[in-house]
Amino acid sequence: MPSGQRLQPGRTGHEHTGESPIYRRPTRTQLGAIYRALLGVHGHQQWWPTALEDGPGARLEICLGAILTQNTSWRGAAAALQNLNDAGALDAHAILELPTDVLAELVRPSGHFNVKARKLQSFCSEVVETYGDIDELLDAETDELRARLLAIWGIGPETADAITLYAAREPTFVIDAYAYRLFERLDLAPGPRKYDVYREFFLEKIGPDVNALNEWHALIVRHGQQVCRRSNPHCEECPLLRRCPFGQNEIGIRTG
Numbered sequence: 001m002p003s004g005q006r007l008q009p010g011r012t013g014h015e016h017t018g019e020s021p022i023y024r025r026p027t028r029t030q031l032g033a034i035y036r037a038l039l040g041v042h043g044h045q046q047w048w049p050t051a052l053e054d055g056p057g058a059r060l061e062i063c064l065g066a067i068l069t070q071n072t073s074w075r076g077a078a079a080a081l082q083n084l085n086d087a088g089a090l091d092a093h094a095i096l097e098l099p100t101d102v103l104a105e106l107v108r109p110s111g112h113f114n115v116k117a118r119k120l121q122s123f124c125s126e127v128v129e130t131y132g133d134i135d136e137l138l139d140a141e142t143d144e145l146r147a148r149l150l151a152i153w154g155i156g157p158e159t160a161d162a163i164t165l166y167a168a169r170e171p172t173f174v175i176d177a178y179a180y181r182l183f184e185r186l187d188l189a190p191g192p193r194k195y196d197v198y199r200e201f202f203l204e205k206i207g208p209d210v211n212a213l214n215e216w217h218a219l220i221v222r223h224g225q226q227v228c229r230r231s232n233p234h235c236e237e238c239p240l241l242r243r244c245p246f247g248q249n250e251i252g253i254r255t256g
């Protein structure tokens with residue numbers, strides 16, 4: 001799950017100027033146009049289309065991946081998950097039984113591996129000792145589930161929302177640096193760069209359709225990784241250029 005939580009937004013044209021910015025919150029029509037443009041260029045992403053029949057193993061893997069991708073790229077998190085799988089440790093009990101330093105070596109590719117190992121064991125301890133298994137932990141509506149997750153050491157809002165949306169398939173919106181970057185550059189930030197401000201705005205506008213929420217986040221990440229990059233964004237090939245003041249300015253600077 002290539003979630004964010006790891007990169008700074010970079011320049012957006014909304015760096016602090018000492019003045020209060022005016023926020024032009026996107027309308028549903030504007031959001032619909034942005035969504036269609038991103039879908040048109042990137043196609044359906046279909047991240048983790050888990051279903052009940054996928055079983056608890058798949059859901060636990062999503063949760064572990066959400067922790068491992070904190071502050072790093074998905075590539076590193078995926079390599080760490082592969083190491084866990086190869087060691088027969090993609091299991092909450094197995095993770096708890098491993099010495100923390102051995103677990104840290106397995107998740108080394110995800111970076112911050114000592115703290116990540118402790119976070120994995122903190123999460124698995126909650127799964128095993130408080131809930132019994134992953135499905136019991138995930139068996140709650142959005143607000144209750146987020147509260148359960150946020151109470152676990154090592155789980156912040158972005159990780160909690162990634163688990164809520166992708167493992168439990170409960171409606172929530174995952175905010176990351178890519179979202180801040182894109183909407184600030186489009187001059188359509190819903191408000192100050194605060195997690196709950198963005199999350200509540202997009203959740204209210206998009207509604208509780210889990211597939212749409214899944215796709216929205218995946219498209220924002222894909223666009224941020226491939227086109228609206230932190231440095232040298234590929235504005236010339238961006239379908240949002242005509243509605244993007246930052247991109248038009250970038251091109252103006254480049255062409256002199």
Ligand code: SF4
Nearest residue numbers: 228235238241244247
């Ligand atoms: S035009 Fe450039 S800055 Fe604007 S959204 Fe596209 S890539 Fe990002």
